[in-house]
Amino acid sequence: MKLKDLVILVGIIGIVLMMVIPIPTPLLDILLILNISIALMILLIAMNTKEALDFSIFPAILLVTTLFRLALNVSTTRNILAHAHAGKVVETFGSWVGGGQIAIGFVVFLILVVVQFIVITKGSERVAEVAARFTLDAMPGKQMSIDADLNAGLINEQQARERRSKIEREADFYGSMDGASKFVKGDAIASIIILLINLIGGFVIGMVVHKYDFMESLSTYSILTIGDGLVSQIPALLISTAAGLIVTRAASDGNLADDVTSQLFQYPKLLYIVAGTIALLGLFTPIGLIRTLPFSLLLAYGGWRMQKSISKKQEQEEMLVEEQQIEEVRSPESVISLLQVDPIEFEFGYGLIPLADTQQGGDLLDRIIMIRRQCALELGLVVPVIRIRDNIQLKPNEYIIKIKGNTVARGELLLNHYLAMSPGFEDDSVIGIETTEPAFGLPAIWIDEPMKERAELSGYTVVDPPSVVATHLTEIIKRHAHELIGRQETKALVDNVREAYPALIDELIPSILSIGELQKVLAKLLREKVSIRDLVTIFESLADQGNFTKDPDILTEYVRQALSRQITQQFSASGDTLKVITVGPALEKKIAESVQQSDQGSYIALDPIATQQIYSKLNEQVTRQIQSGQQPVVLTSPTIRMYLRQIVERTMQDVPVLSYSELEPNIEVQSVGVVNL
Structure with a gap:
C-alpha cells in the first residue's frame, strides 16, 4: 500500500474514532483550523474548475468533510459539557463574532444556518436533481451522436471511447451529487440539534455539576455554544457554496474569474448607465453625492477602461486574422481552394450592382430563390447555389452566365429602361435603342419610362431589367440542366425517395443499376427538357427494365414511355x-x-x-x-x-x-x- 493510501485510510478511521475518544483541547484547535482550511481550499478549487468533471471526486469529499465536521461537533460538545471549555478557537469565535453580546452571536449563527439550509443547500439540491435527470435522459441521444460522428469519419475509435466515457462519468457525477447534497442538508439540521444540546445541557450541567450560578452558567455555555456553532457552520457554508458552484457550472474554456470578467463585463457601455443611475440616486435622495459620486466615477472609469481594452483586443484579433490570411495565401495548400469550380455563376459589371444590392432596391437574390423553386417544380432538379459576383473586367452594363467555370451566355442591360418586344408588327411611334432579347434571341428595343405606356398600348411586351435577367438565367439553367446533375446530386435524389419508398430503392440500387448509370438516364431526360420530378415512376421503370439492358439510351426510351402522360401534357x-x-x-x-x-x-x-x-x-x-x-x-x-x-x-x-x-x-x-x- 502506498503512503498516500495509508494516510487516507488512517484519516477516515481517525474521524470515526474522534466520535468516541476524547481529544485534547490543543489538538482540537488544530483540527478546527484544519477543517476551515479544507473548506476554503475546496471552495477555491470549485471556482477554478472549467467543468464539473474536473472535480469529479467532490461527492466523496463532501461526505468525508461532513463526517469530519460532525466528529468535531461531537468532540467540542463533549469538552463543553464535561469541562466547560472547548479550546481557544471555539472561545474566540463565541466571544469575537458576537462582540461580547450573546444575542448578537445567536442571531449571526441563526442567519448562517438559514442561508446554508434554505438558500444554498436547497438550491444546490434542486439543481443537482434536475441535472442528474436531464443528463440521464440525454444519454441515448448523445450516444447516437457519437455513433453518427464515428460512422461519418469525423472522429476515430479512440475519440469515440473517450466521449462515451465522459458521458457515463457525467451521469454518475450528477447522480452522486444529487445524493451527496443530502449530506449538507442533514448537517445543517444536526447543527441546530447540537446547538440546543450544548445550550440546554450545558446550562443544566453548569448549575448542577459545576455549581455555577444562573447568569454565570448561561453566559459561559452560551458563548461556547455559539462558538462551536460558528466554527462548524462557516466551513459548512463554504463547502455548500462550492457544491452550488459545481452543479451550476457550465463547461467553458476558462475558470469562474475568466467567465465573470469576459461575460459579465462584456458590455462596458452599460457601466455608464449604472454610473449615471448611482449619481442620480445621490442627487435626488438623502444619500447625498458625497457617498455616491466617488463610486459613480469609479464605475464610469471602469467602463472607459474596459471599452478601450475591448477595442484594443478587437484590433489585435483583426491583425491576427489578416496575418493568418496572408500566411494562408503564401502557403502551398492555399492553391487547392482555387481548384473549386462553382456549378453556376452570374457575373456582372459595376453598372448592374443595383440589381443585386438590396439597399438600392435590388431584388435579384429573391428572384434567384424563385428560379430555383421554379426549376424544382418544372424539372424536378435541385439547382445548386448560384454564385453572384461583380466583375470589373466586364462592361458596366454587361453580364455573363457561367456553367462550371465556362461562359455559356452573356447579355447587356440598361437600368432605368424597359425591354420592349414587338407583337409582330412595328409601331414607328415607339422609339428606343435596338437590341436582342438575350433569352430567346428575339429583336427588341430598350425604351425609357415615358415610352413604356405607349409601347404597352401598341401591344409590345414590356419587361424590366431584373425580369430580363431572371428569364435569361432560367432558360440557361433549363438548357444546361443535364450538366448540373452529377453522381452526388443523383445520390441526394435517391436518398430523398428512399425515405418514402425504401423497398424500391433497395431493389434498384445497387443490384440492378449503379448511381452512375442512374445519373446518365436522368441527364438524358433533362437534356430533352423532360422533367424528372416523378422519380418514383422513373425508378419503377428502371427496376423493371434494368435486368435486360444496361444501355442508358435504351433505358431512357423505356422511361420516356413510362412518362407518356407527363410528356403528352407537356407538349400538347x-x-x-x-x-x-x-x-x-x-x-x-x-x-x-x-x-x-x-x-x-x-x-x-x-x-x-x-x-x-x-x-x-x-x-x-x-x-x-x-x-x-x-x-x-x-x-x-x-x-x-x-x-x-x-x-x-x-x-x-x-x-x-x-x-x-x-x-x-x-x-x-x-x-x-x-x-x-
Missing part, C-alpha cells in the same frame, strides 16, 4: 390535340439502316449528303411551324426516335422529338408537315 398546347411534324417512311427506313452497333452501344452513321438533306427538309417544316406561331414537334416511330434526336439536336436543340409510344391514346395527333427524302 390545348390538352387534347397535338400538331406534329411526322417523319416519312423513306426517312425512317434510311435512319434504321444507318444504325451501327459497337461495344459502347449503338449509334447512327449517315453520309454527309443524306444528313444535309434531312437538315434542309426538317428546317423547312420547323420554320413553317414557328412562323404560324406554333411549337414545332417532330413525331416518329419508337425504334428510331433516339437516333433522329441525335441528328436534330446538332442544329435544332430546342425542337422536341417524340415517338408514338410516348403519347397517350386519347390525344388527337394532327400532322402539319412531313419530312421525307
Whole structure:
C-alpha cells in the first residue's frame, strides 16, 4: 500500500474514532483550523474548475468533510459539557463574532444556518436533481451522436471511447451529487440539534455539576455554544457554496474569474448607465453625492477602461486574422481552394450592382430563390447555389452566365429602361435603342419610362431589367440542366425517395443499376427538357427494365414511355390535340439502316449528303411551324426516335422529338408537315 493510501485510510478511521475518544483541547484547535482550511481550499478549487468533471471526486469529499465536521461537533460538545471549555478557537469565535453580546452571536449563527439550509443547500439540491435527470435522459441521444460522428469519419475509435466515457462519468457525477447534497442538508439540521444540546445541557450541567450560578452558567455555555456553532457552520457554508458552484457550472474554456470578467463585463457601455443611475440616486435622495459620486466615477472609469481594452483586443484579433490570411495565401495548400469550380455563376459589371444590392432596391437574390423553386417544380432538379459576383473586367452594363467555370451566355442591360418586344408588327411611334432579347434571341428595343405606356398600348411586351435577367438565367439553367446533375446530386435524389419508398430503392440500387448509370438516364431526360420530378415512376421503370439492358439510351426510351402522360401534357398546347411534324417512311427506313452497333452501344452513321438533306427538309417544316406561331414537334416511330434526336439536336436543340409510344391514346395527333427524302 502506498503512503498516500495509508494516510487516507488512517484519516477516515481517525474521524470515526474522534466520535468516541476524547481529544485534547490543543489538538482540537488544530483540527478546527484544519477543517476551515479544507473548506476554503475546496471552495477555491470549485471556482477554478472549467467543468464539473474536473472535480469529479467532490461527492466523496463532501461526505468525508461532513463526517469530519460532525466528529468535531461531537468532540467540542463533549469538552463543553464535561469541562466547560472547548479550546481557544471555539472561545474566540463565541466571544469575537458576537462582540461580547450573546444575542448578537445567536442571531449571526441563526442567519448562517438559514442561508446554508434554505438558500444554498436547497438550491444546490434542486439543481443537482434536475441535472442528474436531464443528463440521464440525454444519454441515448448523445450516444447516437457519437455513433453518427464515428460512422461519418469525423472522429476515430479512440475519440469515440473517450466521449462515451465522459458521458457515463457525467451521469454518475450528477447522480452522486444529487445524493451527496443530502449530506449538507442533514448537517445543517444536526447543527441546530447540537446547538440546543450544548445550550440546554450545558446550562443544566453548569448549575448542577459545576455549581455555577444562573447568569454565570448561561453566559459561559452560551458563548461556547455559539462558538462551536460558528466554527462548524462557516466551513459548512463554504463547502455548500462550492457544491452550488459545481452543479451550476457550465463547461467553458476558462475558470469562474475568466467567465465573470469576459461575460459579465462584456458590455462596458452599460457601466455608464449604472454610473449615471448611482449619481442620480445621490442627487435626488438623502444619500447625498458625497457617498455616491466617488463610486459613480469609479464605475464610469471602469467602463472607459474596459471599452478601450475591448477595442484594443478587437484590433489585435483583426491583425491576427489578416496575418493568418496572408500566411494562408503564401502557403502551398492555399492553391487547392482555387481548384473549386462553382456549378453556376452570374457575373456582372459595376453598372448592374443595383440589381443585386438590396439597399438600392435590388431584388435579384429573391428572384434567384424563385428560379430555383421554379426549376424544382418544372424539372424536378435541385439547382445548386448560384454564385453572384461583380466583375470589373466586364462592361458596366454587361453580364455573363457561367456553367462550371465556362461562359455559356452573356447579355447587356440598361437600368432605368424597359425591354420592349414587338407583337409582330412595328409601331414607328415607339422609339428606343435596338437590341436582342438575350433569352430567346428575339429583336427588341430598350425604351425609357415615358415610352413604356405607349409601347404597352401598341401591344409590345414590356419587361424590366431584373425580369430580363431572371428569364435569361432560367432558360440557361433549363438548357444546361443535364450538366448540373452529377453522381452526388443523383445520390441526394435517391436518398430523398428512399425515405418514402425504401423497398424500391433497395431493389434498384445497387443490384440492378449503379448511381452512375442512374445519373446518365436522368441527364438524358433533362437534356430533352423532360422533367424528372416523378422519380418514383422513373425508378419503377428502371427496376423493371434494368435486368435486360444496361444501355442508358435504351433505358431512357423505356422511361420516356413510362412518362407518356407527363410528356403528352407537356407538349400538347390545348390538352387534347397535338400538331406534329411526322417523319416519312423513306426517312425512317434510311435512319434504321444507318444504325451501327459497337461495344459502347449503338449509334447512327449517315453520309454527309443524306444528313444535309434531312437538315434542309426538317428546317423547312420547323420554320413553317414557328412562323404560324406554333411549337414545332417532330413525331416518329419508337425504334428510331433516339437516333433522329441525335441528328436534330446538332442544329435544332430546342425542337422536341417524340415517338408514338410516348403519347397517350386519347390525344388527337394532327400532322402539319412531313419530312421525307
